[in-house]
Each structure stands twice: as C-alpha cells, then as structure tokens.
Amino acid sequence: MHQVDQIVVVRGERELHERAGHLFGTAREEIACIANSLFTWQATHPSGPLGASAPVPKRKVFRRSAMLDPSWAQHARAMADNGAEVRITSHEANETVLLDRRLAILAGDVVDGVRSFTVVTSPDLVRGIASLFEVAWRAAVELDAHDRQMAELRPLAPRIISALNAGWKDETAARALGLSLRTYRRRVAELMEALGATSRFQAGARAKDLGLV
Amino acid sequence: MHQVDQIVVVRGERELHERAGHLFGTAREEIACIANSLFTWQATHPSGPLGASAPVPKRKVFRRSAMLDPSWAQHARAMADNGAEVRITSHEANETVLLDRRLAILAGDVVDGVRSFTVVTSPDLVRGIASLFEVAWRAAVELDAHDRQMAELRPLAPRIISALNAGWKDETAARALGLSLRTYRRRVAELMEALGATSRFQAGARAKDLGLV
DNA sequence: CAACGGCTGGCAGTTTGCTGCCACTCGCGG
DNA sequence: CCGCGAGTGGCAGCAAACTGCCAGCCGTTG
Numbered sequence: 282m283h284q285v286d287q288i289v290v291v292r293g294e295r296e297l298h299e300r301a302g303h304l305f306g307t308a309r310e311e312i313a314c315i316a317n318s319l320f321t322w323q324a325t326h327p328s329g330p331l332g333a334s335a336p337v338p339k340r341k342v343f344r345r346s347a348m349l350d351p352s353w354a355q356h357a358r359a360m361a362d363n364g365a366e367v368r369i370t371s372h373e374a375n376e377t378v379l380l381d382r383r384l385a386i387l388a389g390d391v392v393d394g395v396r397s398f399t400v401v402t403s404p405d406l407v408r409g410i411a412s413l414f415e416v417a418w419r420a421a422v423e424l425d426a427h428d429r430q431m432a433e434l435r436p437l438a439p440r441i442i443s444a445l446n447a448g449w450k451d452e453t454a455a456r457a458l459g460l461s462l463r464t465y466r467r468r469v470a471e472l473m474e475a476l477g478a479t480s481r482f483q484a485g486a487r488a489k490d491l492g493l494v
Numbered sequence: 495m496h497q498v499d500q501i502v503v504v505r506g507e508r509e510l511h512e513r514a515g516h517l518f519g520t521a522r523e524e525i526a527c528i529a530n531s532l533f534t535w536q537a538t539h540p541s542g543p544l545g546a547s548a549p550v551p552k553r554k555v556f557r558r559s560a561m562l563d564p565s566w567a568q569h570a571r572a573m574a575d576n577g578a579e580v581r582i583t584s585h586e587a588n589e590t591v592l593l594d595r596r597l598a599i600l601a602g603d604v605v606d607g608v609r610s611f612t613v614v615t616s617p618d619l620v621r622g623i624a625s626l627f628e629v630a631w632r633a634a635v636e637l638d639a640h641d642r643q644m645a646e647l648r649p650l651a652p653r654i655i656s657a658l659n660a661g662w663k664d665e666t667a668a669r670a671l672g673l674s675l676r677t678y679r680r681r682v683a684e685l686m687e688a689l690g691a692t693s694r695f696q697a698g699a700r701a702k703d704l705g706l707v
Numbered sequence: 708c709a710a711c712g713g714c715t716g717g718c719a720g721t722t723t724g725c726t727g728c729c730a731c732t733c734g735c736g737g
Numbered sequence: 738c739c740g741c742g743a744g745t746g747g748c749a750g751c752a753a754a755c756t757g758c759c760a761g762c763c764g765t766t767g
Binding site: 665676679682683694 | 722724
C-alpha cells in the first residue's frame with residue numbers, strides 16, 4: 282500500500298496536537314525526546330497523563346541551561362523518579378520526539394510568533410533521526426551525575442543571576458551572598474558554563490532568554 | 495451627578511480596547527502618551543487611523559532603549575513628521591495614555607502572561623497623573639537632539655550587539671567593525687547608556703528583553 | 708583514628724574592560 | 738581661507754573579571 286503524507290509540516294502547537302496528539306497514547310515500545318524549553322514540552326505532553334495507559338519506556342534529554350530553572354530541574358527529577366531515563370546535554374539541538382521509532386516530530390523555527398513542526402513517518406528518515414538521537418543520548422550525562430555537578434551552583438543560581446542583573450561588582454555580590462570572592466567567582470564561572478556563555482553579555486542574554494531574569 | 499466607575503482595572507489588551515478603544519476617536523484637545531514597548535503601542539493605537547478624524551495634537555514620549563530598535567526609531571520619526579511632538583526619555587516609567595486630560599490609562603504589571611491596565615476618569619486623579627506626565631515630558635529630550643546624540647551609535651548598534659552576543663573580545667569586535675579599539679569601546683559605552691545598563695550582563699539581558707538579539 | 712577527597716578562601720598573575728587625556732584630522736561656516 | 742567644533746585613535750592608568758595554585762578544613766570511609 283502506498284503510504285501518503287510521510288512528511289508533514291504543521292504550524293503551531295494546536296495543529297500539532299490535532300495531528301499527532303492522539304499518537305502519544307498509542308506508543309508501545311518507547312517515547313524518546315529532546316526538550317529545549319517548557320514551551321515544547323507542553324506541546325508534546327498534552328493534558329491527560331501520558332503514563333496512564335500501559336507504562337511505556339521513556340527517555341528524555343534536557344538542555345543543561347534549562348536545568349538552571351528550578352521548575353525544570355524539579356520536573357526532570359519527577360520524571361526520573363517515575364521511571365523515565367533522563368539525561369542532560371550541553372549541546373543545542375532542535376526539539377525532537379520519537380515514538381516507537383515509527384514517528385518523529387522535529388520542532389522548527391518560530392515565524393510570526395508561530396513555531397512549525399515536521400511530522401515524519403517515512404521509515405528511512407525516522408531511522409536516520411533515531412540514530413542521531415542515539416548520538417545525542419550517548420553524549421549526554423545522566424541526571425544524577427549532572428545533579429552532583431550542580432550541587433553547589435543550583436541553590437545559588439537565582440541569587441547570583443539577580444546580583445549580576447543588578448549590576449553588582451563581584452566583591453559586593455560575594456558579600457551579599459555570604460561567600461568569599463573566589464568562591465563567588467567560581468559559581469559565576471559554573472553558571473556561565475551551564476548557560477553556554479563565554480562572556481557576561483552572552484550570559485545576560487541567555488538568562489533572559491531562559492526566563493531566569 | 496455622581497459619576498460611577500472613575501477607576502477601573504481591566505486585564506489584557508482586548509478588554510482595554512473594548513472598554514476604552516472608542517474614546518481615542520473622540521479626543522479633541524490632546525493625546526499624550528508614554529510608551530515603553532511596541533506591545534502597548536498596539537494596545538493604545540487600535541486599527542483604524544487615529545488621525546482620520548480632525549487632527550488632534552499629540553505628544554509622545556519614547557523610551558530611549560527602545561529607540562535602539564530600528565523599527566521603533568522609524569516609527570518615532572514618522573510620528574514626528576506627521577505633526578506629533580516626540581521626545582525621548584532615559585527614565586523608566588509605566589506606560590501612560592492621557593486623553594484630553596479627562597481620562598488616563600496606566601499599564602500595570604504582567605501577571606500570568608496578561609497585562610492589566612487602570613482606566614481613570616476621576617478628575618483629581620487625572621490632573622495628578624497629567625502633572626506627572628508634564629514632569630516626564632520636560633525631563634525628556636526632543637527627538638532631533640536625541641537623533642543627533644545617537645548619530646554614531648545608531649547605524650552600528652545591531653552589529654555591536656551581535657559582536658557582544660557572539661562573545662567577541664573588544665579588540666576582535668573593533669577589527670571586525672572597522673573601528674579602533676577606543677572608538678568601539680566608546681560605542682559600547684553609549685549602547686550601555688542607551689540600554690540603561692551598568693554592566694555587560696545587564697546589557698545582555700536588556701538587549702534580549704528589547705528583542706535586539 | 709587516620710587518611711583521603713573535595714570544597715573553600717586567600718593570593719597572585721593575567722586578561723579584559725572602562726574612561727580620561729591629548730594630538731590630530733576633517734568638515735563646516737563665516 | 739581660516740578658525741572652530743566634533744570625532745577619532747593612541748596611550749595610559751585604573752578597575753573588574755578570570756583562573757591557577759596551595760594551604761587548611763571538614764566530612765566520609767576504612
């Protein structure tokens with residue numbers, strides 16, 4: 282049988298939901314996902330619990346910079362506690378969802394305030410996308426290892442970002458946070474790395490982009 | 495006659511438009527406005543040309559940082575060319591609209607993604623708000639003077655912001671823009687001032703906030 | 708109880724950024 | 738044509754940030 286519409290582009294979360302939302306409940310083998318923001322999470326995780334049907338193995342990769350947001354970090358932990366495998370990546374990849382290695386959804390760019398998504402069912406293409414996902418999966422670190430790395434930074438990040446956004450000098454901010462200057466600068470360096478920034482200007486733009494200021 | 499509802503709070507641009515949009519066409523003496531973003535401009539400048547009826551004197555104060563956006567700068571120039579008096583302020587004030595000194599609209603904070611507006615018709619309160627507007631008006635600089643100040647920065651700002659966002663050192667960015675290091679740093683200092691930032695982290699966050707990166 | 712690992716904080720050297728000063732250049736106006 | 742004003746660029750001094758090194762401390766483990 283000739284299969285039609287193996288590659289379909291939809292615009293906006295509503296259209297995506299209408300087109301492919303129901304398929305989430307039919308997944309049997311695995312759901313694998315790369316998430317960059319809460320925004321797309323909501324798009325691919327519709328109302329009604331996903332795990333309510335027979336539990337399906339899930340793998341999810343979160344963006345490291347997103348994990349600076351406490352609600353994200355909490356969400357990732359909750360997923361891991363509910364049996365999903367969660368990893369954290371420092372790399373930037375377009376958001377991707379794989380269902381049973383039969384269907385892939387890739388997020389595109391935002392145009393006129395609307396994000397487009399490509400829904401793929403072509404077997405060869407889905408296999409290719411799945412292999413790329415595997416590379417990203419292997420390159421990412423496990424949630425527990427990531428949490429250990431972030432143990433010192435995590436509780437301080439909001440206050441450090443506030444201090445930076447207030448324009449405070451490192452010495453002033455260190456005193457306000459009850460840290461030595463060296464340790465404050467250590468934390469700032471870790472924050473910069475988590476944001477993927479090499480300058481403080483970049484860090485400010487990234488933090489704003491992520492809703493951290 | 496006892497006037498009711500002299501102070502009303504509405505939530506969202508649609509509700510504001512329904513409540514007060516028609517009044518813009520009835521203004522006869524003056525429309526005065528402080529704008530912080532394109533967002534609120536659209537709210538208080540509904541479809542259908544404002545000046546289509548008898549031309550009403552208009553005074554508008556734009557936020558200096560917003561003027562870094564070429565579309566804003568162009569818009570301000572177009573208003574001035576159409577007879578409005580335009581000034582630029584470095585200060586941050588909540589967005590305000592005054593109609594004939596009889597009605598005032600003040601923008602509030604965004605809560606749950608929805609901005610609230612306070613519509614005021616109480617004569618005493620409107621007079622008070624109008625007097626505050628006059629203070630802001632007098633403290634602002636005329637558009638022409640502002641444009642002269644921005645003459646060197648204006649054409650370079652997009653590329654400087656790109657260079658900063660790329661994490662380039664000042665020396666690297668200066669060479670890329672064909673400027674000396676001293677001049678590049680002069681332009682960066684002007685950009686920081688226009689953004690109202692005292693640190694590069696702040697500048698990055700502000701630039702992102704304004705849609706400049 | 709001792710050893711080890713990891714974190715902190717002080718110090719220091721280096722890098723990058725910030726701004727004042729001044730000589731020079733160029734364009735404009737009288 | 739000359740004088741003046743404004744901008745540029747080089748230099749320099751200072752401030753702020755970045756990161757390595759090392760001693761000390763604390764908690765954990767054997």
